Amino acid sequence: MTFPLITRRTALIAGGAVFVAGSAGALTVSQQAGARKFVLVILRGAMDGLAAAAPYGDAYYRALRGKLALALPGELDGVLPLTEGFGLHPKLAFLHESWTDKELAILPACASPYRERSHFDAQDVLETGASQVFGASDGWLGRALNALPVNELHEAVAISGALPLVLRGSPHATSWAPSFAPSASDDTLSRLMDLYADDKLLGPALASAIETNAIASASGTDSMDRKGRRAGPGAYFGLAEAAARLLSAEGGPSAAVLSFGGWDTHANQGAANGQLALRLAGLDAALRALKIGLGSNWSKTVVAVVTEFGRTVAENGTGGTDHGTASAAFLLGGAISGGKFAGDWPGLAPTALFERRDLAPANDLRAVFMTVLREHWGLEQSLLSRTVFPDAAGVHAMAGLLKV
Amino acid sequence: MPGTIAASIAVNRFGLGARPGELDAADRDPKAWLARQVANKSSFAVASSGLMTTGGAAEALASYLEDARTRTAGKAGTLSPQEQEDAILKPLAQLKEIAAGEIEARTLRGIMTEASFAERLVLFWSNHFTVSASKAVTIPFAGVFEREVIRAGMTGTFADLLVASTRHPGMLLYLDQAQSVGPNSKAGLRHDKGLNENLAREILELHTLGAQGGYTQADVTEFAKALTGWSVAGKRTQRFVPGADPGDFIFVKAFHEPGKRSVLGEKYRSDGEGQGEAVLRALANHPSTAQRIAAKLARHFISDRPPPAAVDQLARSFRTSGGKLPALHETLISLEAAWQPDAQKFKSPNEFFLSALRLTGLARIERTGIIGGYGLLGQAPFQAPSPEGWPDETASWAGPDALIKRIEWAQALSDRLGTSIRPVDMARAAFGPALSPRTATSISRAESASQGLILALMSPEFQRR
Numbered sequence: 054m055t056f057p058l059i060t061r062r063t064a065l066i067a068g069g070a071v072f073v074a075g076s077a078g079a080l081t082v083s084q085q086a087g088a089r090k091f092v093l094v095i096l097r098g099a100m101d102g103l104a105a106a107a108p109y110g111d112a113y114y115r116a117l118r119g120k121l122a123l124a125l126p127g128e129l130d131g132v133l134p135l136t137e138g139f140g141l142h143p144k145l146a147f148l149h150e151s152w153t154d155k156e157l158a159i160l161p162a163c164a165s166p167y168r169e170r171s172h173f174d175a176q177d178v179l180e181t182g183a184s185q186v187f188g189a190s191d192g193w194l195g196r197a198l199n200a201l202p203v204n205e206l207h208e209a210v211a212i213s214g215a216l217p218l219v220l221r222g223s224p225h226a227t228s229w230a231p232s233f234a235p236s237a238s239d240d241t242l243s244r245l246m247d248l249y250a251d252d253k254l255l256g257p258a259l260a261s262a263i264e265t266n267a268i269a270s271a272s273g274t275d276s277m278d279r280k281g282r283r284a285g286p287g288a289y290f291g292l293a294e295a296a297a298r299l300l301s302a303e304g305g306p307s308a309a310v311l312s313f314g315g316w317d318t319h320a321n322q323g324a325a326n327g328q329l330a331l332r333l334a335g336l337d338a339a340l341r342a343l344k345i346g347l348g349s350n351w352s353k354t355v356v357a358v359v360t361e362f363g364r365t366v367a368e369n370g371t372g373g374t375d376h377g378t379a380s381a382a383f384l385l386g387g388a389i390s391g392g393k394f395a396g397d398w399p400g401l402a403p404t405a406l407f408e409r410r411d412l413a414p415a416n417d418l419r420a421v422f423m424t425v426l427r428e429h430w431g432l433e434q435s436l437l438s439r440t441v442f443p444d445a446a447g448v449h450a451m452a453g454l455l456k457v
Numbered sequence: 458m459p460g461t462i463a464a465s466i467a468v469n470r471f472g473l474g475a476r477p478g479e480l481d482a483a484d485r486d487p488k489a490w491l492a493r494q495v496a497n498k499s500s501f502a503v504a505s506s507g508l509m510t511t512g513g514a515a516e517a518l519a520s521y522l523e524d525a526r527t528r529t530a531g532k533a534g535t536l537s538p539q540e541q542e543d544a545i546l547k548p549l550a551q552l553k554e555i556a557a558g559e560i561e562a563r564t565l566r567g568i569m570t571e572a573s574f575a576e577r578l579v580l581f582w583s584n585h586f587t588v589s590a591s592k593a594v595t596i597p598f599a600g601v602f603e604r605e606v607i608r609a610g611m612t613g614t615f616a617d618l619l620v621a622s623t624r625h626p627g628m629l630l631y632l633d634q635a636q637s638v639g640p641n642s643k644a645g646l647r648h649d650k651g652l653n654e655n656l657a658r659e660i661l662e663l664h665t666l667g668a669q670g671g672y673t674q675a676d677v678t679e680f681a682k683a684l685t686g687w688s689v690a691g692k693r694t695q696r697f698v699p700g701a702d703p704g705d706f707i708f709v710k711a712f713h714e715p716g717k718r719s720v721l722g723e724k725y726r727s728d729g730e731g732q733g734e735a736v737l738r739a740l741a742n743h744p745s746t747a748q749r750i751a752a753k754l755a756r757h758f759i760s761d762r763p764p765p766a767a768v769d770q771l772a773r774s775f776r777t778s779g780g781k782l783p784a785l786h787e788t789l790i791s792l793e794a795a796w797q798p799d800a801q802k803f804k805s806p807n808e809f810f811l812s813a814l815r816l817t818g819l820a821r822i823e824r825t826g827i828i829g830g831y832g833l834l835g836q837a838p839f840q841a842p843s844p845e846g847w848p849d850e851t852a853s854w855a856g857p858d859a860l861i862k863r864i865e866w867a868q869a870l871s872d873r874l875g876t877s878i879r880p881v882d883m884a885r886a887a888f889g890p891a892l893s894p895r896t897a898t899s900i901s902r903a904e905s906a907s908q909g910l911i912l913a914l915m916s917p918e919f920q921r922r
Contacts, residue, residue: 259857370652
């Protein structure tokens with residue numbers, strides 16, 4: 054059987070016999086490719102990247118950030134030192150360990166192609182992978198799944214009730230969330246399947262749900278406690294735990310999408326402590342839960358943590374920040390060749406700011422996603438810049454961010 | 458078999474689903490049955506005994522804030538994330554009690570009302586002007602906002618509704634307006650606070666013109682400056698407006714940015730409080746607003762992709778009537794596209810929940826059952842995930858897991874109702890001739906009445922409207 058979209062590199066990594074099949078130059082790969090896990094974490098509401106990965110060494114940092122500026126490394130509540138004058142927020146202890154273990158790469162100034170400041174339109178562009186608002190009605194991860202060989206591992210699960218836009222358009226995507234109600238009998242479910250025989254919406258949705266539920270109950274995920282349903286940053290942890298369990302289950306999917314909300318800190322965002330710090334601590338705990346839960350799968354895992362846009366560099370009038378442009382993105386996991394920054398850093402000098410108020414977009418978020426899809430999953434660049442990300446001819450995957 | 462297809466559309470697509478006997482009531486003249494609800498002020502009212510006024514909610518909030526301050530005072534940095542969360546969440550119980558009362562009142566109204574088209578309109582507009590209880594300070598206000606602003610405004614104009622919504626403490630706190638200060642105002646020059654553009658941006662993007670409606674960042678900033686001074690009476694504002702009761706709308710002159718403003722090319726003289734209102738009224742009458750409201754209404758009642766002609770008809774009605782809501786709602790009833798026999802909208806969890814309880818004819822339901830049900834189905838009232846409100850398209854609600862949750866909830870409901878129910882009759886009473894033979898057969902062949910009810914509630918026709 055041939056899988057024309059898998060590259061030579063993936064095939065070699067997979068360790069299987071490699072031979073050219075047919076005129077398209079396609080290669081045969083073993084099932085191993087599907088064991089390479091990808092977790093996409095979307096921070097909804099615009100996470101302040103300058104608080105998460107603080108450029109404390111930048112000459113303009115302290116003056117512009119005002120009360121939001123973090124203390125120096127070694128000081129009380131100081132940033133956790135990285136290199137090049139950057140430090141992680143003091144609540145991001147796990148991420149700092151990962152940096153030290155060379156499992157974290159940071160892109161300090163990323164943005165999608167979207168340049169306005171609406172959360173909803175920005176999330177639309179982030180998830181569709183298009184170059185403009187409403188440029189596509191399905192998501193880039195869904196299209197990437199469709200491009201992979203059909204294989205039970207090449208599936209994705211969103212840890213949420215509804216399917217997020219990024220996964221729409223793929224029959225290989227499903228959603229799952231912990232439940233505490235009595236479950237329906239198999240007989241009722243099969244009668245409903247009959248009732249939905251001609252229903253193009255409900256039939257496939259129920260079939261997919263029944264399959265995911267079977268995986269969840271086999272892996273013990275459905276017996277988790279109520280943590281998964283708590284609101285706010287306390288809930289991130291339980292959702293991440295559930296994602297890890299589903300991903301590492303026998304026959305589990307190779308991708309998971311987590312959405313964490315609550316990042317729209319217009320007022321009283323705080324610095325080392327406070328509202329944003331609480332969310333960053335929740336995020337850090339969730340990422341640690343992913344590593345622990347994935348166990349031996351961690352070495353084959355990439356986690357991308359992204360947000361729809363950044364926030365203003367300067368503190369606003371109410372101790373918070375308003376909608377901005379670029380923000381930090383994180384690539385984390387055992388498969389990452391980390392402990393370093395990737396991409397460009399435009400700096401905080403007034404002339405370097407976008408529209409004289411925001412961190413300038415120095416790196417295209419689509420390049421971050423392409424890096425994962427190309428280097429981790431082995432999708433071809435030409436496919437990535439045409440089909441998975443329409444109108445992305447000038448955007449390319451970055452080299453050197455994944456372990457070989 | 459009761460009723461015609463038109464009656465089924467009136468009660469199911471425009472309304473919240475039939476209660477027993479309702480199909481017959483609508484059948485005499487489905488359009489007139491709907492039109493009566495739109496014109497009648499009492500259709501939109503909810504029993505508010507035991508619920509708080511805006512002022513009462515403000516007092517409860519003040520006492521909560523005092524309690525939270527006492528618990529965290531002097532402990533910054535020493536508390537674990539869990540302890541910090543507890544310190545904030547524990548005193549919230551009282552505020553949540555207020556919110557639970559509001560949810561209960563709205564739910565009982567939704568189940569019992571004979572004017573369920575009016576109720577659907579309330580839910581639509583309440584979602585358009587979302588005040589979510591996602592912040593501690595908005596928990597006590599989200600419900601009373603719906604009663605005192607949305608319900609009370611349903612027989613007036615869009616412009617009046619927009620102004621009332623923007624002045625309400627729930628909105629002013631939810632979108633950070635209450636503390637916004639003009640940089641050159643008296644308070645701004647002393648540097649205690651500054652401009653916050655959140656509310657101004659969301660009014661332009663979500664309440665009026667829409668993101669593609671033709672405004673710039675400069676318009677957002679100018680509008681935000683025009684709104685400075687619009688605030689909520691509380692501890693911090695006592696010295697500026699001494700007589701105000703907590704929670705009152707107040708205009709704080711010392712916060713207001715002095716000078717002329719220019720928004721969307723229009724100039725606004727500096728006349729304090731009136732400046733913000735003048736901008737709001739201009740936005741309400743902007744052609745992009747008419748188009749956007751029309752598109753949202755058509756999408757909500759007809760289909761995810763409504764025919765452009767239907768949208769244009771609604772936009773025209775909005776413009777020619779000066780934004781009169783009853784006229785707009787009557788135009789909706791008159792749209793041919795709204796009477797297509799094929800149901801194209803997948804019910805939101807809230808619509809599914811209320812229509813299921815209406816179908817069973819249940820007269821009461823405990824508060825825990827209400828809150829738990831909404832939680833399971835994924836749409837807790839007054840807790841929309843963002844200022845954009847709840848999504849209004851099939852793809853957002855018809856996910857595989859969401860479907861399983863509906864089945865589980867239907868199972869819990871039918872477990873509770875026991876075996877004395879007659880699900881085939883219930884389904885016929887709700888749909889009349891619109892009940893498909895396949896569904897009717899499936900229900901009648903169920904292994905138990907309880908399973909039959911699950912099949913009825915989960916049938917393709919009941920999941921849609």
